[in-house]
Amino acid sequence: MIRGEVETGGFRLRRVRRPGVVVAFVILMVALIAGAFVAGALLVNPADRAAAQAPDSIPVTYPVEERVVAEQLRLPGAYREGARLALHAGAPGGIAVVSRVTATAGTPLNWGDVVGEVSGRPRLAVPASIPLFRDIAVGDVGADVEAMEGFLATLGYDVYVDHEFEERSLWAVEAWYEARGYELDGSAVVIGELIGTPHGGETVASVAPVGTRLGGETPLVEIETTPPVVVARATVIQAQELQPGQPVRLSFGAGAPAETVIASVGAPVADESGAIGVDVTVTIPAALAVDAAAGRPALVEDMTAAEPTLAVPVIAIRQEGAVSYVLVDAGADDPARRVEVRVTAQASGWAALAPTDALTEGDLVSVAP
Numbered sequence: 001m002i003r004g005e006v007e008t009g010g011f012r013l014r015r016v017r018r019p020g021v022v023v024a025f026v027i028l029m030v031a032l033i034a035g036a037f038v039a040g041a042l043l044v045n046p047a048d049r050a051a052a053q054a055p056d057s058i059p060v061t062y063p064v065e066e067r068v069v070a071e072q073l074r075l076p077g078a079y080r081e082g083a084r085l086a087l088h089a090g091a092p093g094g095i096a097v098v099s100r101v102t103a104t105a106g107t108p109l110n111w112g113d114v115v116g117e118v119s120g121r122p123r124l125a126v127p128a129s130i131p132l133f134r135d136i137a138v139g140d141v142g143a144d145v146e147a148m149e150g151f152l153a154t155l156g157y158d159v160y161v162d163h164e165f166e167e168r169s170l171w172a173v174e175a176w177y178e179a180r181g182y183e184l185d186g187s188a189v190v191i192g193e194l195i196g197t198p199h200g201g202e203t204v205a206s207v208a209p210v211g212t213r214l215g216g217e218t219p220l221v222e223i224e225t226t227p228p229v230v231v232a233r234a235t236v237i238q239a240q241e242l243q244p245g246q247p248v249r250l251s252f253g254a255g256a257p258a259e260t261v262i263a264s265v266g267a268p269v270a271d272e273s274g275a276i277g278v279d280v281t282v283t284i285p286a287a288l289a290v291d292a293a294a295g296r297p298a299l300v301e302d303m304t305a306a307e308p309t310l311a312v313p314v315i316a317i318r319q320e321g322a323v324s325y326v327l328v329d330a331g332a333d334d335p336a337r338r339v340e341v342r343v344t345a346q347a348s349g350w351a352a353l354a355p356t357d358a359l360t361e362g363d364l365v366s367v368a369p
Helices: 019-040 044-053 142-154 167-179 288-292
Strands: 006-010 011-016 062-063 065-067 074-080 084-087 098-100 114-118 122-127 192-197 202-207 219-224 229-234 247-252 258-263 277-281 300-301 308-315 317-321 323-328 339-342 343-347 349-353 362-367
Touching: 074 277, 084 192, 122 142, 142 167, 229 300, 247 288, 258 288
Parallel strands: 122 192
Antiparallel strands: 006 011, 062 362, 065 308, 074 229, 074 300, 084 219, 098 114, 114 122, 202 219, 229 277, 247 258, 247 300, 258 277, 308 349, 317 323, 323 339, 323 362, 343 349
C-alpha cells in the first residue's frame, strides 16, 4: 500500500493533503452565489421604478360649456289620402254625359260654384243641409223653401228668409244662375241641377273629363271631406317635444320643402313589429299637393331652434341607481365635489343639463372612468 492511501472495501482513496483549502474554496463559492442573488434583488429596472412611483390615476377633466345640444328632428313619413265623397249627377229623362268641366283638382269647391256641366246644363253646389226633395216654385212653402232662401242670403242676395218662396226669391235664383254663366230653365228651382256638399270649400280630388258617361259608380266630381295628410312615426321621447300647431318643414322626395304645421300627436302604440312609437300627423300645404299625389316619400323636419344650455361630455355623467351626477374638480388638495344633475338632451357626445346653481360654465368635471 502506498503511503497516503486508505484501503476501504477493496478500493483505495487518496488522502487529501490540505483539507482546509477545500473548505475555504466551498465557503467562497457559496458567498459569491449569495452575493449575486442579493445584488440581483436590489437592482430595479428604471421603467419599473417609474411605474411604481407613478400616482394611481391621473385626473382628466373637461370644462362645463354653454352650448346647443340638439339633433334636428327628421321623421320619415307616408302620404295618407283623406276621406272622399263622390258627387253624382244625373240627367232626368236623358243620358248624363259630361259636356263641360268647370272644377279643377286641388282647388276648393265652394257653395254656389258650378260643379260641372252635364248634358248642357249646370250642376251647382249647395249646402247638403237643404232638404232637396222637389222642385221649388213661387208660392211653395216648407222647410226646404226656408233653407233655400237662407242659402241665397249667404250668397248676398236680398231675399226674405221664411217658409214661402216668393218672386224675390226666384229673382235671386235667376241672378245666381246668370252670375255662373247660365239661365234658369223655367220658373222653378230644379233640384236635379243642385248637388249638396257637407261644408263648402272642400278640395276637389278628381273630376270626370268631358265625354264621360255618368251613372252607376261614376261620379261627376270627388271631393275630400278630410284633407290628405302625412303621417310620420316618432319615438316616445321625440314626441314629448312635439305638439299640435308646431311649425315643421315637409318635403317629398328630392323636392323643395315647404312650411306646414303638426295637426295631431297620437298616443304611444305598438306597430306591427311590436316597437312602441307615436304617430305624428302633418298637414300638406297647397304648394306640395302635386308632389304628395305623386307618391314620393315624405320627410318631416323640426323648425324649432334649441336654446344654449349648460352641457358636459356624455362620459362625464355618472350613475348611481336612478341618480345622475358629475364630479367637479375642487383643486389639487381637495376631493372632487359631487353634483347631482338632470340630463335633458343628448347629441354628438354631449349631454345638456337642466339649470342648477351647483354648476357654472368653466367648472372642470371629471371625464375619467
